[in-house]
Amino acid sequence: MWGSSSWKRSAQTTIPCKECKKPLTVKRSCQHVYMECSHCGKKSDIAAYLREMDDALEAFMEGVYCDRV
Numbered sequence: 001m002w003g004s005s006s007w008k009r010s011a012q013t014t015i016p017c018k019e020c021k022k023p024l025t026v027k028r029s030c031q032h033v034y035m036e037c038s039h040c041g042k043k044s045d046i047a048a049y050l051r052e053m054d055d056a057l058e059a060f061m062e063g064v065y066c067d068r069v
């Protein structure tokens, strides 16, 4: 158990996948945030989509923290 449910581990965005144009899901592991397409399975570094950031991704990024000092 992580002991905290105050942050989400993934969020649905409206940003289209570069491969199949379906909306991507943003996911996070402890120190890493990445985009994953649930339709074609493609994973991309978050940096590749930052310029296309939508409200859902922005809100998710604001909630991302993991032992950040």
Ligand SMILES: [Zn+2]
Pocket: 017, 018, 019, 020, 021, 022, 037, 038, 039, 040, 041, 042
């Ligand atoms: Zn895709």
